[in-house]
Amino acid sequence: MKRDSRLSGVLHVLLHMAQQPGPFTSETLAKAMDTNPVVIRRIMAGLRELDYVRSEKGHGGGWTLACDLSKVTLRDVYAALGSPSLLAMGHRTESPGCLVEQAVNAALDQAFHDAEALLLRRLGEVTLAMLGEDLRKRLGSRKIQDISAHRA
Amino acid sequence: MKRDSRLSGVLHVLLHMAQQPGPFTSETLAKAMDTNPVVIRRIMAGLRELDYVRSEKGHGGGWTLACDLSKVTLRDVYAALGSPSLLAMGHRTESPGCLVEQAVNAALDQAFHDAEALLLRRLGEVTLAMLGEDLRKRLGSRKIQDISAHRA
DNA sequence: CATCATGCAACATGTAAAGTTACATGAAAC
């Protein structure tokens, strides 16, 4: 199954934006992510809706952070993407008239639900600020890498 | 994202097989699952590899259970399918030369790994025998439903 | 040897993310 990488992608973008001021154009961000500007706009649209970022048109326009990074968790970002399904597995039918199917679904649902809940809890425990802090540690003494120097 | 339903499907088949003796043809099982015989053969191939089921050709042939249901867990069945990815989300690149990407991946991996581990643990706690027991409870006083009477 | 069943390869379909193209909208620079 093809895996959804929007969460990873949007976090990457946000973290880059947190490293330097100034608005970033979709094109700049797209180059850094090795993707297309339209894709950037798509995944950022949900964040703008929730006022996590702001976008402006015209000269000097682009994307700007507009939230307290210590107040936004990875779960919030996930929700901003529309809460796509987390699990790669599901049932074949949603209305099981067959008792065998019901028994199977009950067992799987239990496990799936627990895993999903744990995942959401974990995502809710990490803020963007914490991610930024972790990044700073990784950077160590090194200079902060300019986004334009992003290597694919 | 489209969700993989092979685990649900194969469990459905196994549980049906546990309800009555005799070999089942792929066609019979396929009708019960409202799918194609070839699909049945595909998902059963992995189980045969691990000797959970046996298949025989020719007249009177078909699929037969060949394991102790109290010794095979849902996790075993999952593994027999080739351990397809459990989570619907992943990273964009696997070799992150970018420190930002590394920081993001580290955070997500942590959460993903925990959820995956929990899910596997849960699946490992349920045996096919337990599923069968649960099914018997659901059946209650009702007669055991013949597989040929399976309603879609 | 005819029939039934699996084994398997090859191809078709459905779905969703990801990528692309095209054009409209609005803001700043000149």
Added chain:
DNA sequence: GTTTCATGTAACTTTACATGTTGCATGATG
């Protein structure tokens, strides 16, 4: 005001993968 830059969005193409389908080879039973 018109040119330039940037987002907004719809429509389309591509890609990946589960699923569905067809055809034929293989082997077992009657």
